[in-house]
Amino acid sequence: MESTATLKDRDLNAGFRLRRGAGRFGVYAGLWVGIIVMIVPFFWMMSTSLKSPIEILEFPPTWIPTGHYVSAGEGTWDEVYVVSRDERAGSVTVRRVESGAESVVAEDQVKDRIRLRFGNYIEAWNQAPFARYYFNTIFVTLFVVAGVLVTSSLAAYAFARMKFRGRDNLFVVFLSMMMVPQPVYIVPSYIILVKLGWVNTYQALIIPWIAHIFSIFLLRQHFKTIPNDLYDAAIIDGCSRFAFLWRIMLPLSKAVLVAVVIFTIVGTWNSFLWPLVMTNTPDVRPLQVGLARFSQEQGTNHELMMAAAAFSIAPLIVAYFFAQKQIIQSLATSGMKS
Amino acid sequence: MTWLGNLKRKKIMDPLTAVLYLVPAGVIVVVFRMIPIGSAFILSFFDVKMGRIRGFVGLAQYARLFQDPTFWSSLGTTAYYVVGVVPLSLFLSLLAAVLLNQKIRGLGFYRTVYFLPVVTSLVAVSMVWKWIFHPRLGLLNYFLGFLGGGSLQWLEEPRGIFEMAAGAMGWSWWPAGLAGPSLALIAVIVVAIWRGIGYNIVIFLAGLQNIPDQYYEAARIDGANPRQVFWRVTWPLLSPTTFYVLLSTTIVSFQVFTQIYLMTGPPVGGPMGTTKVIVYYLFEKGFDAGGNMGYASAVALVLFLIILSLTLFQRRVVERRVYY
């Protein structure tokens, strides 16, 4: 009921333009509130990642990383940390960044200037083998994506097109496994990986994930929309089943395949618990597990943690910006299919 | 080959071919899902400590489970979480999708930004939000101070929000059973909604754009006001999409784990165990020294039955109201 109250005066129907100025303003106002809520955490992450360890302790916080300077005579400036402010006396206790010397100066002697410490990124990067973590994640992701595409297309084709006894029941069994949370089966999975000799190897991160039930589901739903007549005609023309899948079905399913690729990339890049349990050493450890360990070890170095968070999400965000139209359209189509 | 070809043409060879097509995915699913899940459920009839089976106990783990207050409280916490995330996420994403569907300028921009959190990792997002929720230096308390409010403890606040609201109103007493979810859990819920809303918006938007214009034309000719148009045209025609979003958000919410693992504590599930959701509880019980994997498996089976019956319930009851 709340929804009707809020939406009461707005034109809610799609398809024709809002005419009233106030309603239109409301729409943009609402959307911008959303934009701010979505974007501020990212901005705050970037901002913190460029601050000094002293500056992050300042409260109220600065939006843009700022350096404080006091004159050292002859037009040169010393960068200082503000140790404390005495508002009644109008004075500030400052400590020189370089020498560590402390002094008390009048408030108007301290000049502020934007100071972005990109060095935090280098420092964070060098404190853990992040390059290796990156490589591991990219390597694993590529293989998982390729594997998922192959296994899901084949399985979805069988579920959508072929007739065999128990087909729909089997499919329901597959689907019901999506309802079991990972922590439930992680120990038995570990045992299987040990028996295969795969613990702490790339195989442990790749092979169990190259079959993705949700992708099979998406593709099956889409394959079902392709008319049976087309299939029968093709088969009578002597087209093999595989050729039909390869030459006709898959080209017709590009949007869904892109969606599958996106789900798989995002899922693999960001998976956490499985690689946490299945890897032990940095040579196969993926980025997210490395990042989590990094943040445990940093304790309270928020600027380094934010820098590491920023560079670990950057690749997917950049990729997303380049392909966002395609991505969103694909996801939208896939959503309609299910 | 001739008879094979004939058979093929008659389409009775499907079972064999189907097996071939199903094998790649099937092997993986059987080896890495069915067998582990099956063995986890079998283990619920055993006593399993530190990785070894100590004996068959029948239904004892289940009997113990029903007397375990932490099991019930973690189930309650999970219910709070699901009830907090699902309706709010649905409402906000539908609202955003409806607004975005107003033929506004710069649709791509809004859509892009709303979707941004979906492609980020939970590890990074948890780190960022923990810093935003920081009781002393966090951005959120800065905003509160800016708006004239006091600062809150957020992820470290074990008190229920209703209890806190009552306190803020000056009531000195509030029934303990009605304290509500802790503020810490609310903080976790906020992040879950923030991160997941973009996907739901995209799905809703596609659903809205799939509604043919002539329905709106007809409604307009009949003199319907915008509100009537929404409830009589948009809402029913959107119902398959709403149903899909409802179902998928519910299933995912019941399984929440990583976010709790990364955002709360130490100890995880805190403060005072008020964010200990059921999946984390079974993880802790099954996987920590001093725990019992048989017991955790019993919890897992109960959870599975809950999710399954909810899904079936949603299919039976809600789907009947869905117009295809």
Add this chain to the structure above:
Amino acid sequence: MRRFPAIATVVATVAVLVTGCGGDDGATTDGVTSVQFWHAMGGPLGDRLDELVDEFNETHQDIVIESVSMGRYQALSQKIMAAVAAGEPPALAQAYEAWTGELIENGSAEPLDEYMAGPGGFSPEEIADFVPGMIENNTWDGTVYSFPFNKSVRALYLNKDLLAEEGLDAAPVDWDEYMSYAALLTKDRDGDGRKDQWGTAGQISAWMFENLLIQNGGKILSDDGTTAAFASSEGVEAAEFMVRLLTEYGKVTSGYEYQNDFQAGKVGMIEGSTVSLSFMEGKYTFDMAVAPLPRNKERGCFVAGTNVVIFADATPAQKRAAWEFIKWFVSPDVTARWAAKTGYAPVRLSAMESEAMTRRFEEIEGLDEVYRQLEFASYEPRSAAWYAGRKHLEETGVESALRLHRSPAEALTKAAEAVNAELRSSGY
């Protein structure tokens, strides 16, 4: 032929599944025995441990210890559990007594008596050189199953500059002094009406309470280990003391922030593990000292930290190699250097007199006194049920009392109920 791609996929998948079998079994190659050592040491502690492991590997040509850090104890226990379930544990791992107890029951822990008594073992003089209580605490039914590895005690860290401002030149020796020092140190320095300096600070943890409990003559569990005993009047007094100290003259912070506040000179005294030394190194500018915990009815202090176990599933060569490493690691010289670098307690009495420790005692004022607490130190109950029950003491007891959610008495009673339920259900 047309169906080839599908079949090829099948074959490839199966092939990958099959060829993956086998793998690393840590066996002997070219007369070199490799031993996986799983531990939880991360950050500076992990670096220090790896330095020592490297040193061992260099001086022992026929053994390679592979140090594998799981980052934290929870992850370590989970990996050990999963590895035991799979039948392929490492040869050597850090373990709390509660884990070892379970491993013994599983038949997964190797008894160490023979190694100790054998030619590569310890002489009676050497045994007598171990810090009293430590070997006993690693003994189950008369058999030694594990060895003390990284043990620590709690200390009171003092900002001597702040203490001197109040005219205090020594550490508080008993609870009354502790409370009154904290009261003196709590103040509003800049006169804005808000406290900006605190007597003490701490995080929510069962450890502080447990120490107060025994200082007050209380006990964690009943003597037979079947019921919680901490909710006694001694326990309630201890909890009341803790709550008053930390909420009136101190502050409760999340995680290790109280340590940061201490380093920043905003807090006069904090309780912390001796290992905190390695995290605080070089991060404070004031004159710092450490002191033993203040006493009340008794002196009292619990030993924390883990031991190492050898797994029964390892090959005889690996077990011998693992024992060789343990023996080397607990030798007076190595344990002294490990202690000096990390803040962990040396496990040998003679190590206290070593050059490394003497130098360390000169650097950190009062550290020798802190380690001397080991002479009367106690150990926590070792049962797995207590390991699980401890969480209830922390969450239901200590946390709700420190957050003023419940009165100390009520909090402890609730926690005791939960612990008792845990102890009962472990009877399965």
